Amino acid sequence: MNMTEMGEVVAYLLRYRAAERLPAGGRKRRAARDGQLSERDVCALIDDASDIEREALRDFLAGQGLRLRVYEAGDYPGIAPGSRYYALLPDPDMDQPPLYTREPVFNALRLRQESRAELATWYLQLWLLMHTLLYTRYNRALSDVSRYQEATFAGAELVDLLRDQVETLRGLGDEASEAQRSLLDERGEDLSRRVRAFIELHVGAGMLEPVRDDDTSGEVWQQTLLGALESEQIGIHQLGHLQALIEGRGEQGGSLDDVADEDIEEAESRDRDSLNDDTEVQA
Template identity: 75%
Template sequence: MNMTEMGEVVAYLLRYRTAERQPGNGRKRRAAREGQLAERDVCALIDDALESEREALRDFLAGQGLRLRVFESGDYPGIAPGSRLYALLPDPELEQPPLYTREPVFDALRLRQESRAELAQWYLQLWLLMQTLLYTRLNRALSDVSRYQEATFATSELVELMREQLETLRAQGESAPESSRTLLEERGEDIARRARAFIDLQVRAGQLETVRDVRDDGENDIWQQTLLGALEAEQVGVHHLSHLIDLLAGEQRTDAQAEDNRESPLTAEEMRQDESAIELETDDTQTDLLGMAEKGEGVEVPHTESQETAIKDRASEEERT
């Protein structure tokens, strides 16, 4: 594999994210297109490369914050016997270059003249609801990568969940987070249009693939998580969201300590330190999610109600003391 061929392999992987010797699930091999190799040729070039050439390819991808992972037929369901799947994944140990931007997300979800912050809120809500459909309702952990073929949902299910989310938000009235109230300005078919645009983004990113196409009613298309999507979700959970578990555990410990110490309240100084710690952890969470937005994985999220309530309660108690 010479440098020209390596560039063609990288171009293909950047476009499709995966290449497979013998595609499973009835998918046909991707044919060559103008300026792009065929899937068969990409796999052959990687398979036949010398170890020194593979090392050069790894170094080239690492410079872009990426890693090429190889999976055999016995590693996960859906990989055909005798086949091999190459998946291009962000390397969690490397910094992503600025060429990975959020612009495709904003362009896809924009219906009128919404601000970037408003579009980020739409993406966040749809992304979280998709995780509900792929994980929560299946009682599935992010580490359950091998169950990716079970993770299916219909377009109409995502639309309905989004409607329910907005009704819940509307019922909160003035107590709803200010940053989320812009979602309530949706009109007519906004939800369905944004949901379809969001799903298209996930398909283009290799996170979802169609299972059944009901051509007379696009709202009932069935989508399945891809192996690439399951691998990335696991990686996001381990390397980007694991601190949220620690944050929740910390809140539980704080609640337990407050119950034990009702007769021995915190001093004003202790409360100020505790409040600062909560704010710091929340800021770190927002920064991580904003970083994921650049990879098409997530966007910024406001303070949770439990965190805001904890801060307000402690401030009130400090004033009384």
């Protein structure tokens, strides 16, 4: 694998996040397209790479805050015999460069002129509710990666759960935080549109895939192995502070609301910085 081929392999992995030598579940291997290798060629290049070439690939990805995980048949259900599953995951010990922007998420969820802080709140609520459907109702821990194939939900279920959550927040009245109140100014089909955009984001990122259409609930979505691996990593490396707060081990008597408020304040600060930058450019 020369440097050109390494760049093509990385480009493929950045686009699809995963590659399989022998795709399971009847999925066809992704064909080559203009400027991009086929899935078969990507797997062959990694398989045939020497130890030195693989180390160079790992170093190249590490410089971007990423790492390539390799799984064999038998490691998890859904990996076909004789196959190998390559998953590109963020390295929890490293920061990713500003090149990897959150703008596609903000643009997908934006319906009007919501701030980044408001859109971040929407994303967090939808992410937590989706994991309620994928994990909590199956009595499944984030570490139960091998159960990803049984984790399905219908889009209508997520809409209903989100609607219930909004009504619960509405019932809090003045007790609702500022971040929570930003979710209450919805109209018409806004909730369905946000859920649809959220699901499409996760399908595009390889975290969900459609499995069937249900006559009563509409399209049904299943978590992918990549989605389960990433959720496990988030649970281990990024949600640990929330568990500590729940158990009363947070520093200086912090609370979950404090954590949420800090996240929203950070997003609002980015909004102000962006506005200031735009003003300077216009000046």
